[in-house]
Amino acid sequence: MGEKPASQPSGSTPTSSKLPPGMVLGPDGKPCKICTSFRNWKPAKAALASSTAAAATLTTDTRAASVPTLAPLPDTRPAHCPPDVEGIGRATWTFLHTTAAYYPERPSPHQRANMLALLHALPVLYPCSHCAADLGAQMQGAPPDVSGRAGLSAWLCARHNEVNRKLGKEEFECAKVDERWKDGPEDGSCD
Ligand SMILES: Cc1cc2nc3c(=O)[nH]c(=O)nc-3n(C[C@H](O)[C@H](O)[C@H](O)COP(=O)(O)OP(=O)(O)OC[C@H]3O[C@@H](n4cnc5c(N)ncnc54)[C@H](O)[C@@H]3O)c2cc1C
Known part of the structure; x- marks a missing residue:
């Protein structure tokens, strides 16, 4: 790391x-x-915002408002600010999973080579260097599967889940990658 x-x-x-x-x-x-994370970069500001938010949501539980929580806050910066580790992570996963979702079932050698180059560039160029180093180590043990859309989506889902595990987050059900990144849910809420 x-x-x-x-x-x-x-x-x-x-x-x-x-x-x-x-x-x-x-x-x-x-x-x-x-x-x-921005919340760790500016903890004093985050703590102040948290205490203000707790006071603002004061209803019947006066104990909750008088003892403000210092739990992590969402990123509340204006949209024009540079990304933190979470912002670039979300944007990168969105790009990678979406690109995988639209990758051909039978890619040409040219497409395979370019996908491989894109993925191998990440451990070299991704600006969060400990994220990049960990991904590089992951890729040593699990080389990218660029054989087709399904294989690539599954490979990316597994890599993302490794990061989720590392960060203590819930694992994503990889059978749902198409729903999440291409088709949307069956209830039509994203149509
Ligand atoms: C290559 C890489 C390495 C990273 N390494 C680190 C690190 O070492 N430390 C760190 O703090 N952050 C790291 N990040 C950032 C981290 O993964 C998250 O992007 C960030 O914490 C924001 O998380 P989030 O909860 O908003 O959702 P994200 O993890 O960004 O996920 C975005 C959306 O993807 C979907 N999703 C979640 N898991 C999967 C999956 N397995 N397959 C398909 N879709 C999924 C969910 O719908 C989720 O809402 C890394 C990001 C990348 C791209």
Whole structure:
């Protein structure tokens, strides 16, 4: 992994113990904005917003409002701000899963080669470097399946689930990738 959470500083980052928990350091030992969630980058601001939100939602439970929670907040930055680790992650997964969903059933050698090049570029170029390094390690053990749409979608779903597991998130049911990324649900709510 290229970065270290600031909460577990190494001896080479003497100022890191002053950094908020959850902030990730880059390979240069400095806080890495694109490797960190916005809520961990600006924890003081997030805590203030949380306490304001708790006060604003005061109804009958006065105890809840008087003891504001410091639970993680969603990214509340304006849309014109640069992405954090979550923003670029969502955008990248959207691009990758959607591209897989529309990848041919029988791709030409040219299409296969380009898909392979695209996927192999990620561990080199993805700006969250610990994400990139982990993906590279995953790809060593599970080389991309570019043989066709179904194989590629399943391969990506498995890679995404590995990240989900690492982050303590629920796994996605890979049988539903087409519904999620191409067809939409049967109830027509996305038509
Ligand atoms: C290659 C890569 C590596 C990453 N590594 C890290 C990391 O090391 N640390 C870190 O903090 N963040 C990492 N991220 C970001 C992380 O995966 C999430 O994108 C981010 O936390 C935002 O999560 P989310 O809950 O909004 O949904 P996301 O995980 O971004 O998922 C977006 C949507 O995809 C769907 N989905 C979820 N799982 C699957 C699946 N298995 N198959 C198909 N569809 C699915 C769901 O509908 C979900 O709402 C990485 C992102 C990428 C692209």
